[in-house]
Amino acid sequence: MRTALVIGTGLMGTSAALALVSRGVEVYLEDHDPSVARTAAALGAGSALPPEGQVDLVVVAVPPAHVAATLADAQRRGLARGYLDVASVKAGPRRDLQALGCDLSRYIGTHPMAGRERSGPLAGTADLFEGRPWVLTPTRETETEVLNLALELVALCRAVPVVMDADEHDRAVALVSHTPQLVSSMVAARLQHAEDTAVRLCGQGIRDVTRIAGSEPGMWMDILAANPGPVADVLAEVATDLTGAVEALRGLQSADGEKRRTGAAGIEDILLRGNAGRDRVPGKHGTAPKAYEVVAVLIGDQPGELARIFADAGAAGVNIEDVRIEHSTGQQAGRVQLMVEPAAAPGLTTALRDRGWSIRS
Structure with a gap:
């Protein structure tokens, strides 16, 4: 890969551009707001001028709802040999591309599993993707050349390629990314009108749980609107656990010994299942977490x-x-x-x- 055009110069697009520039790729930048592209260019992410000819790869880094229209426009202009997007959902944009009659053989959906609570080009960093999984969702239509360009992009950004089906990806991110964002925001929302005396008692536990609640609401509205079904499915299961926890805690309040025992067993079950789930979260070097x-x-x-x-x-x-x-x-x-x-x-x-x-x- 010698040249690339990044369309959308927020956090993800600017970070990818910075990584490519640092590896010697000639990068061009485009954004619906030219001033944002100029900001990214001033940070060293590439040139805000249009490329003189066809580039090797177009990287579309716009919200999920705008991926299909942006890609369709890029293909109509014949901007590149290959096209990919980095949106956090995959199945919906692909269906939209099909509906628009785009050439899916020259396109591959991808999603780097990296991010920050901050957004915009000023939050971009060349090492954002280093060591992080980068999902690729090729289909039978995807040409080998395009897949190779995507793999080269992942390598240049020093990420780790993971191949998945688009629908499988959307269910996975609903579980490990999108639902945690909502749950974190729900817990943090309890603090909005809490008594000052209670808030002053906040410790590391509440900071850990609510860290991602500081994320940009507009960005998350775009993401959740593009993946509502899988997220709702996971939340429904969480709601079942919440209902069970409420009933178990009410049992612990009871004067009836049997209800207290049942309540204690219910809470212990949730805590033990939480331990088991937490133990599956990859630790250092992607291996199972160790007891330090x-x-x-x-x-x-x-x-x-x-x-x-x-x-x-x-x-x-x-x-x-x-x-x-x-x-x-x-x-x-x-x-x-x-x-x-x-x-x-x-x-x-x-x-x-x-x-x-x-x-x-």
């Missing part, structure tokens, strides 16, 4: 503290597998949880104490 030991360290809110603790862990010969920061409300301090191999925890604890760090249990 946590070394908790009190850390001040001042420049250089994180760098110092990582340097001290490195000097002790310990690899930090993961890290989490728990902020202390109203205080200039927090707790850093360093996840390490169990055998390394005692040595790290001793080394950090010797270097003056306050270890917390």
Whole structure:
């Protein structure tokens, strides 16, 4: 691939363009708002001028509802040898393309499983896709040349290709992406009118659950409107669990011993199934998650503290597998949880104490 045209210069399009430019591809940028394309160009994502001739690949990075019309227009203009989109749903846009009479042999639907809570070209980064799954949904009509161009794009962005059927993909993202967004927003919505005394008690748990609730509503309206059926199916199952949890908790309130036992069993079942599901979420390097030991360290809110603790862990010969920061409300301090191999925890604890760090249990 020597040349590419990215249509749509928001987070995904700008990030793909930045990655391609860094790998030596000549990239052109187009957006329905020319000023946004110029912003992406100013960031080094390519040229906001139109290409002089046909490019190798057109990357359509627009909301799902606009994919078909944008691709159809690009094909009518004969802009490229191959065309793909990076929208978060796949089956609907393909049906729309068929209805518009597009050449599906020159097109492949794709979806990089990466993103941020921020949107727009200023949120773009060349390493957004590194190590992340990038779904490809070829059909029997897809020409080999187009599939190879898509695979080259994935490789240049240093992502990991995953081949799936379009409908299977949409059901999968409903479960692992779209429903979690809605559930996170629902939990966060409970805080909107909560008493200040309750909100002041917020800790790391509520921050973890509501992190993605800060995402751009307009972007998620586009996504959910394009995949409503599969998301509704998953939410219906969640609603069944919620109803069961309510009934179990009411049972725990009862003076009847049998109802309390039944309620306790119901809550325990949900918690155990949650453990089992969480254990299936891929961990480091895409493998099954490992049980790490946590070394908790009190850390001040001042420049250089994180760098110092990582340097001290490195000097002790310990690899930090993961890290989490728990902020202390109203205080200039927090707790850093360093996840390490169990055998390394005692040595790290001793080394950090010797270097003056306050270890917390």
